[in-house]
Amino acid sequence: MPNDLQRLNIKFYLEDETSVSPEEVFRIFNRWISEPRDEVLIDVADYTHIPNGPQTLLVGHESDYSLDNTDGRMGLRYGRKRPVDGDARQCLRAALSAALNACQRLEEAPEVEGRAQFRGAELQMSVFDRLGSPNSAQTLEALREDLLAVLSEIYGEAQISLTRDEDERQCLTVQIQAQGDFSVASMQQALAA
Amino acid sequence: MSGLTWKDELGDRIPEDLGREIDIFETEIELRSQDKLDETLFAETRLRRGVYGQRYDNGQRFDGTETQQLAYPEALTKGPNTMWHAPGMQRIKIPFGGLSVEQMEVLADLGEEVSDSILHVTTRQDIQLHYVHIEDTPDMMRRLAAVGITTREACGNSVRNVTACPLAGVCNTESFDVTPYSRALARFLLGHEDMQDFGRKFKIAFSGCRHEACGLTNMHDLGALGVTRMVDGVEKRGFEVWVGGGLGAVPHQAKLFDEFVSEEELLPLAQAIGRVFARLGEKRNRARARVKFLIAKLGIEEFKRLVLEERQQLPHDDRWTSYLDDLDETDEEPLKPGQALNGADQPEGFEAWHETNVYRQRQTGHVVVTVYLPLGDLTSNQMRSLASISQRYVKDTVRLTVEQNVVLRWISEADLPALYSELKAIGLGGAAAGTIVDITACPGTDTCKLGISSSRGLAGELRRRLAERYHTLDAAVQDLRIKISGCFNSCGQHHAADIGFYGISRKINGLTVPHFQVILGGRWKDNAGSFGLPMAAVPSKNIPAVVERLAERFIGERQQAENFQDYIGRIGKREVKAILDDLAQVPTYEEDPSFYRDWGDVREYTIDDMGKGECAGEVVPLAQFELTAAEREAFEAQILLDEGDAGVAYSIACGAMVQAARALVRTQFLDVGDDAERIIEEFRTRFVDTELFFDPFAKDKFARYLFRNHEEPLTNPSAEDAHRTIEEAQLFIEGAFACYGRISDAEGTLAGS
Numbered sequence: 025m026p027n028d029l030q031r032l033n034i035k036f037y038l039e040d041e042t043s044v045s046p047e048e049v050f051r052i053f054n055r056w057i058s059e060p061r062d063e064v065l066i067d068v069a070d071y072t073h074i075p076n077g078p079q080t081l082l083v084g085h086e087s088d089y090s091l092d093n094t095d096g097r098m099g100l101r102y103g104r105k106r107p108v109d110g111d112a113r114q115c116l117r118a119a120l121s122a123a124l125n126a127c128q129r130l131e132e133a134p135e136v137e138g139r140a141q142f143r144g145a146e147l148q149m150s151v152f153d154r155l156g157s158p159n160s161a162q163t164l165e166a167l168r169e170d171l172l173a174v175l176s177e178i179y180g181e182a183q184i185s186l187t188r189d190e191d192e193r194q195c196l197t198v199q200i201q202a203q204g205d206f207s208v209a210s211m212q213q214a215l216a217a
Numbered sequence: 218m219s220g221l222t223w224k225d226e227l228g229d230r231i232p233e234d235l236g237r238e239i240d241i242f243e244t245e246i247e248l249r250s251q252d253k254l255d256e257t258l259f260a261e262t263r264l265r266r267g268v269y270g271q272r273y274d275n276g277q278r279f280d281g282t283e284t285q286q287l288a289y290p291e292a293l294t295k296g297p298n299t300m301w302h303a304p305g306m307q308r309i310k311i312p313f314g315g316l317s318v319e320q321m322e323v324l325a326d327l328g329e330e331v332s333d334s335i336l337h338v339t340t341r342q343d344i345q346l347h348y349v350h351i352e353d354t355p356d357m358m359r360r361l362a363a364v365g366i367t368t369r370e371a372c373g374n375s376v377r378n379v380t381a382c383p384l385a386g387v388c389n390t391e392s393f394d395v396t397p398y399s400r401a402l403a404r405f406l407l408g409h410e411d412m413q414d415f416g417r418k419f420k421i422a423f424s425g426c427r428h429e430a431c432g433l434t435n436m437h438d439l440g441a442l443g444v445t446r447m448v449d450g451v452e453k454r455g456f457e458v459w460v461g462g463g464l465g466a467v468p469h470q471a472k473l474f475d476e477f478v479s480e481e482e483l484l485p486l487a488q489a490i491g492r493v494f495a496r497l498g499e500k501r502n503r504a505r506a507r508v509k510f511l512i513a514k515l516g517i518e519e520f521k522r523l524v525l526e527e528r529q530q531l532p533h534d535d536r537w538t539s540y541l542d543d544l545d546e547t548d549e550e551p552l553k554p555g556q557a558l559n560g561a562d563q564p565e566g567f568e569a570w571h572e573t574n575v576y577r578q579r580q581t582g583h584v585v586v587t588v589y590l591p592l593g594d595l596t597s598n599q600m601r602s603l604a605s606i607s608q609r610y611v612k613d614t615v616r617l618t619v620e621q622n623v624v625l626r627w628i629s630e631a632d633l634p635a636l637y638s639e640l641k642a643i644g645l646g647g648a649a650a651g652t653i654v655d656i657t658a659c660p661g662t663d664t665c666k667l668g669i670s671s672s673r674g675l676a677g678e679l680r681r682r683l684a685e686r687y688h689t690l691d692a693a694v695q696d697l698r699i700k701i702s703g704c705f706n707s708c709g710q711h712h713a714a715d716i717g718f719y720g721i722s723r724k725i726n727g728l729t730v731p732h733f734q735v736i737l738g739g740r741w742k743d744n745a746g747s748f749g750l751p752m753a754a755v756p757s758k759n760i761p762a763v764v765e766r767l768a769e770r771f772i773g774e775r776q777q778a779e780n781f782q783d784y785i786g787r788i789g790k791r792e793v794k795a796i797l798d799d800l801a802q803v804p805t806y807e808e809d810p811s812f813y814r815d816w817g818d819v820r821e822y823t824i825d826d827m828g829k830g831e832c833a834g835e836v837v838p839l840a841q842f843e844l845t846a847a848e849r850e851a852f853e854a855q856i857l858l859d860e861g862d863a864g865v866a867y868s869i870a871c872g873a874m875v876q877a878a879r880a881l882v883r884t885q886f887l888d889v890g891d892d893a894e895r896i897i898e899e900f901r902t903r904f905v906d907t908e909l910f911f912d913p914f915a916k917d918k919f920a921r922y923l924f925r926n927h928e929e930p931l932t933n934p935s936a937e938d939a940h941r942t943i944e945e946a947q948l949f950i951e952g953a954f955a956c957y958g959r960i961s962d963a964e965g966t967l968a969g970s
Contacts, residue, residue, distance in 0.1 A: 028220075031330060050819060054280070054819050054820065057278065057280060057285070058285060060288075064289055064290075066273055066278065066303070066304065067273055069335075069347075070663075070674075070677070071335060071594065072677075073591040073592055073594065073677055073680070074591065074594055074595065074596055074644065076598065076643075077599075078334060081333055083333065085289060085290075088333060088348070094334070094598060105350065106350070152329050152330045153330060154326060155223055156221070193322065193601055194601075195330070
């Protein structure tokens, strides 16, 4: 079991992919730099010239945030860069919490007037660490118990499916789908409880 | 899996010498992190490994209202004014731009794991990763080393990436394939003890053709142009060697060193040049430390004499010629036999793409495909997919280009429709490679510490507008090249473009407004055959209109097949300036605040001054008038140079510098008078000795232009001398404008337009 689960990425998808534009998010991310919440945020990069990638990237010291379209679906990606202390469950929990906080902040951003809403029942987890967490069935199996334990905190008893990207050249990427409807706020509350 | 390291994982796949160097670097990181290694020493150490600083790494960022402190966890630095925890840029050398599938895959993985999933292709066939943490660099280097890539000497005062024409070996007009020679020289000079004591960087380029753009040998410290010569009835390979070229703030055309250097002599000659440069090149004044200044000081004949003398004293080295037995090592084999297209079904968009992105190789049935990368960027996933495509169509015959694209060589023509569909599916099927849409831009203010204006923001905007209209543009306009630098340092190679821009700023009604200097008359072909000159400073927001207007006038007024350079030369700079005059005007903030923000940025360029600006009224300070007059003088010098009067042009350019210095002096000492000696003395005392004139990065570089031209006037300046002095005058005047802006800010006075 990987107890050094690092470089975790969590992505939540927008309900309506066109509800918020990269230009709007660029403006919002710039504001976030001036209003940091317990982290160092540094700069915003515009990559809208590459459609299937991070469209607008908020670069931080510990973590990055992006309006992301890497997989052809627009969402908010949180990516941890600096090492996190703790076991896999703690790392997962911290990443999920940070991603949800960012989603909530975007949903509540006055610039988008409530247009940005996230589909809570689906998320993507990636581990950008091919050495520590190679993309294999074994890695996922080793991680499954911790992952499901953390997911059950936000999804309760809902049925959860985990689908791993089997392209071995990709980093470990798991598509997570829960049965039911889940709002960002409810998942945050559940995780904080 | 726990506790496993890349060092363990890769084991002996890391070449021993590279592995040892990386281990040492890792130790140095550890020592610096404990403050046991001097920060300046560490900075040079990391730079020599391609580990750069990046914008905002001083821990400050202007947020549009005020400068914010970035609260990094510790105050530790990795160099002067460079915070330890600030992410930086990693430059990765790719000699001659050549990449294998395996290397592409590793680069893709690294982009994802240590950077922001974006790989940036530079104007010198490097790859750059941004936002990289220094602690991640040793393992990154190990993973690169395991696939034959080093970052050593990607920066610092060293031999940088050796570039070469991306068509070498398949080109229709080359003398011969320069690839193995570029590789051999890159390997020979890497870490060579004679190349470790330069005052500045040293750039080398190879080209196989005289008349194409290829390796841009005219603008390199050492340019090697492949040529052949008949010796005793046998064709011998050799190189026309050019030295002392370079762009930078003031571009220099390379000087011919030798018409024919045999292949056996190429490496020892390069070594001898390096030794002379190390021994005699300037070390203290970075602004004059490139080899071009040494050659200008000594004269090409004396430089050549010294180099040849050095060559004779070199102890023999088997490596000088041993590579000649393995010239075929870089020969490429096609994965598939060459087959003609033969009317195969063509997917939508194929025809337009084929027209601009496909080059027919001299080997029948095979073509080179240019994969157009907007702004030189591709994602990790795109790189990985491109590696996969390469594996299926060509395998390892991939190269990066100095126009920030990728080329796939040895594509069987019959595969083009399928290849196009696959490229399109991963977002890399863009047409218009090598056209006006395919704009080159350095990172500029996006990530570079030296950036003044947003070169990428502007490039993105121009690209968007031009792409929309591409098919309605005249073919002569479609073929124009646009190149943009975020500052005067020319990383975007703006001097060698049909239309070039470099970033500057101007103070208007108390506010700083992003501008670009418009450079026209450069020639990309003929290995960067000529360099353009500044025409006008135009606010960033009007640059798209500059391009549009120049294109319209060119098409409306060109005579027969006249090219753009000839057109600009014919109508003259005075007329060009008249064309652009109204676009140089800046509306007040109240009229149009968008002029006070840069492209691709939502922040006010300098909103610190907003309060003063709003009440600025129409007050125009005297200094502003006088600086503008000095700029006008510099422009007049250009006109005179065009008219063939180099001597007068030179004098006026020198005078323009004095005039600008006088404008600054008069802000403190109104009665300085008109005597040049007195003005320069006062300028030195009041603005240089006090460092008021100092550019944050160039320091007193521009002031030295004034001093040198005054202290060592040329008695019979050539056209090249005059050209260079005009460039220097323009930069000095820009420096004076910037200085005046800083003084105004500091004093809280008004600086009007």
